[in-house]
Amino acid sequence: MTEKTNPSPAAIKAWARLMRVSRQLVERAEDALKDSSLPPLAWYDVLHELAEAGEGGLRPFQLIERTLFAQYNISRLLARLEADGLVEKLRVADDGRGQTIRITGKGRETRRRMWAVYGRSIAELVGARLSNDDLEILSALLGRLRHPAALE
Amino acid sequence: MTEKTNPSPAAIKAWARLMRVSRQLVERAEDALKDSSLPPLAWYDVLHELAEAGEGGLRPFQLIERTLFAQYNISRLLARLEADGLVEKLRVADDGRGQTIRITGKGRETRRRMWAVYGRSIAELVGARLSNDDLEILSALLGRLRHPAALE
């Protein structure tokens, strides 16, 4: 099954659903945030990683690894987050090129308010539609589509 | 399970995988098209719908329904496609506000060349990683996440 160049109908269908459903769900979640006058999902992703990282913070390149954002995207996103006071850039790194990004109290608070809305979206859009068993199956199948192919 | 406002861990995990995997796959497919100097996926989506529609073409608002693109997005995308000679706008509608969009020969040819690359991406990224049975399961689960909730 490994060197085919033409996708099977089943593959096409699964691909199409994946594309369509993921776009719809993102749109729904973004709309919910907008309706609450909260920042977009991308901000959440970064704030989430930084909150998990704790006081030590993260280097921008670590955020890139974790979030899949492009380098220039992180660079500008962090500039916006900093302008909003949600993160701070610490020049103290022992690497003169870099910096460490740390979430601020306001950043944590914003993340919390976003999660109230975002989490509800996830519960409604996914949690309420599939049983836990089906969710597990879905996660497992999606896990096998990751790149690089997961070693799990 | 319908009115919870906090997502279960299983729901969060499935959501996270869905977000991450779909982004990765889109990126891969886009990269493959770029590597072949072909237009982006969005063009394919529109050309595909128009090719299916045949000589009768489609109204822009029909494309919006089918593709999930925003109205202004379709408007400008069609302008670019027209500028490239891939579609033509027919003012002949019996509705003076509207127009009909029809794919051109060049448009069909471009779609064909895009499919050669795009289809291979689908085969590699999805078809080669899951059996047909698993693909069916995945499609079914994703189908249950559609909005509005499918009546299937």
Next chain:
DNA sequence: CCGGTGTCAATGCAGTTGCATCTATATAGA
């Protein structure tokens, strides 16, 4: 110690998206 190469992050520029609005036409209702 020094030059060459590699890595971290920022940025100029062009293209695209999102929002709100606008024009034009259609349709419903008094």
Next chain:
DNA sequence: TCTATATAGATGCAACTGCATTGACACCGG
């Protein structure tokens, strides 16, 4: 018929993205 409202599609403007490049520092080899 005439006005009010609704629908189809385009567009000005601001924000964002993608690409390529730059600037700053790190590190390796001689």
